[in-house]
Amino acid sequence: MFFQLYRKELNGLRNIFLTLLGLIMGIDLFLVTRVRSWGYWTALHVTLIPLIFLLIWAMFRAFMLTREEWKEGTAPFLRSLPLSGWSIVGAKLLAAFTEWLFLSLATVIFSGLFYATAPLWGVEWPALPDLFFSEQTVQFIVVSGLNFALGIILTGLIFQLAYLLGRTVNRFNALVSFACTVLLFYLTAKGNDILSRLFANLSGISPETISLSPNANAVLTYLKLNIVIMLIEFAFLFVVTGWVMEKKAES
Amino acid sequence: MMTIPAVMLENVVKRYPLTRALDGVNLTIERGKVVGLLGHNGSGKTTLLKIIAGLRTPTSGQVRVLGMAPGLETKKRVAFLPEVNTFYNWMTVDDLLKFVKSFHPDLDLEKTAELKAFMNLKGESKIGALSKGQQARLKLIVGLARQADLLLLDEPLAGIDPPSRAKILHALVGELRQEGQTVVISTHEVKEAEPIFDHVIFLRQGRVALEGEAEALRAETGHSMEELFGEVLE
Amino acid sequence: MQFEIDERQPIYRQIVETLIRQIARGFWPPGGKLPSIREVAAAARVNPNTVSRAFQELERTGLVATRRGEGTFVTTNTQVIKDYREKTARALWTDFLGKIRELGLTNEEIQRLLAELREDE
Structure with a gap:
């Protein structure tokens, strides 16, 4: 049943997905025409810029998918199906995440193609620095990737929860959602801080030690810890959001 | 063995910061009845149906649907069709039926084919392209094709052209209704709907102004439900 | 029907x-x-x-x-139908006669009116 719901969410965002995919391809094609005037290296870097946009976009997507149900008037129907609040919230998060994953992947693939076809533009094939392939770099990329991914899901969840809290009242919905967004971001940040201090006591790594001695291992450990912290926060917020979706929101 | 009523409400209150949508409602709806929930706009009909459907939680009071508190179990056995824009515009009629089928295995696909023919709807039509009346018919298809024990229809006649109303209403309680299904229909179009009601509930400002067996009310008062609607709710 | x-x-x-x-x-x-x-x-x-x-x-x-x-x-059982028909007819007559008598008509006047009505048909 969760899968059917997830599939419905994916089908629902298909149009926007294709539009964005087209936009990314369009930017790449545009850059192809600019190789001569801007220089190959600049153009190659610009192909990765959509990644930043996608990161921000993805944070809002789960919330947008939720808001749409209320705006389009489909929320009563959806919530009259024998679905738990958690599966409704989870399907939207997962769909938003899938969209981000595939669009980011597409961006990277197109960028890779741009790189692979360098000789076509009369550029000597640029060698990637050795550093790129060191074990530490790979680890670093994986760990930061996970941090970004979890950050997106967590932010998406916060926006979703704030929106749903705005739906527990019959007036001033937007105002309540706004206040809840501010409050929830503060609480999550505060929670992150408290948890990281707690873990710092256990592991001896804290943000302060990193800023004092920015050595790669300490940063890596800190980022790994942050994953655990975000997972804990996610689990807690997810339980609350699903409950609000099932029991408290009004549609 | 005593049969469990389809719906039981005990002193149900739904309060909002500035208004009271329901102000102490007591109700029992017996199984197998066709019930008219009658009242003007803003009398609390929709809130009442949504509380029964499990979409809203009352501020206080007891709600029992098929003997249970509203929740996942009752949602499996209840079909609630809201008043407006119910479904996803980007789906086709058949997409929607497939979607509903994946959550409600009790949806009878043979019956949906029959209903589509009766309601004159094509499976491949996009829901967003349907007229208001066609959307209203689609809602009825989704509700009627299920073996749901309790069917809740919020203003099902809105958007349906007057000549079709009577035909659809009678099909609704007649050949289209599942055996023993309880149907609650909220409406303010009493004239067309009244011959199909076993039981009527007049709602006024969040309270039950009058309720009873339609036939008993006719015998007692010598009035039609339409006349009572005018008298009780003015 | x-x-x-x-x-x-x-x-x-x-x-x-x-x-x-x-x-x-x-x-x-x-x-x-x-x-x-x-x-x-x-x-x-x-x-x-x-x-x-x-x-x-x-x-x-x-x-x-x-x-x-x-x-x-x-x-x-046609007798049951017949009985029921008569019973219903009798009830209608009683009701009707009651109303006619309220107008103060005598039995003779009622008979005469009936005969006249039958001729009109």
Whole structure:
């Protein structure tokens, strides 16, 4: 049943997905025409810029998918199906995440193609620095990737929860959602801080030690810890959001 | 063995910061009845149906649907069709039926084919392209094709052209209704709907102004439900 | 099969009365099958539950009997129908005569009026 719901969410965002995919391809094609005037290296870097946009976009997507149900008037129907609040919230998060994953992947693939076809533009094939392939770099990329991914899901969840809290009242919905967004971001940040201090006591790594001695291992450990912290926060917020979706929101 | 009523409400209150949508409602709806929930706009009909459907939680009071508190179990056995824009515009009629089928295995696909023919709807039509009346018919298809024990229809006649109303209403309680299904229909179009009601509930400002067996009310008062609607709710 | 329903009166009673009239008139002959509850509901455009109640009421008069799985049949006992017809006619007459007498007409005047009306036909 969760899968059917997830599939419905994916089908629902298909149009926007294709539009964005087209936009990314369009930017790449545009850059192809600019190789001569801007220089190959600049153009190659610009192909990765959509990644930043996608990161921000993805944070809002789960919330947008939720808001749409209320705006389009489909929320009563959806919530009259024998679905738990958690599966409704989870399907939207997962769909938003899938969209981000595939669009980011597409961006990277197109960028890779741009790189692979360098000789076509009369550029000597640029060698990637050795550093790129060191074990530490790979680890670093994986760990930061996970941090970004979890950050997106967590932010998406916060926006979703704030929106749903705005739906527990019959007036001033937007105002309540706004206040809840501010409050929830503060609480999550505060929670992150408290948890990281707690873990710092256990592991001896804290943000302060990193800023004092920015050595790669300490940063890596800190980022790994942050994953655990975000997972804990996610689990807690997810339980609350699903409950609000099932029991408290009004549609 | 005593049969469990389809719906039981005990002193149900739904309060909002500035208004009271329901102000102490007591109700029992017996199984197998066709019930008219009658009242003007803003009398609390929709809130009442949504509380029964499990979409809203009352501020206080007891709600029992098929003997249970509203929740996942009752949602499996209840079909609630809201008043407006119910479904996803980007789906086709058949997409929607497939979607509903994946959550409600009790949806009878043979019956949906029959209903589509009766309601004159094509499976491949996009829901967003349907007229208001066609959307209203689609809602009825989704509700009627299920073996749901309790069917809740919020203003099902809105958007349906007057000549079709009577035909659809009678099909609704007649050949289209599942055996023993309880149907609650909220409406303010009493004239067309009244011959199909076993039981009527007049709602006024969040309270039950009058309720009873339609036939008993006719015998007692010598009035039609339409006349009572005018008298009780003015 | 036609039903005129007045929503100000209990609908089941109007259905019972209509069916009794039709049986008395022989529209539904002795031993014949009555339409099903669903058919009557569709014709009268009312709830089948209401028609079902009307059928129960009708059975109580002894004019019809329901055979499980087969349907509802008019009694073959023509005497019952005849009795019922007379009983109903008598009730109508009593009602009618009561109203006429309230006008202060004597039996002779009533007889004369009746004879005149018959000639007019």
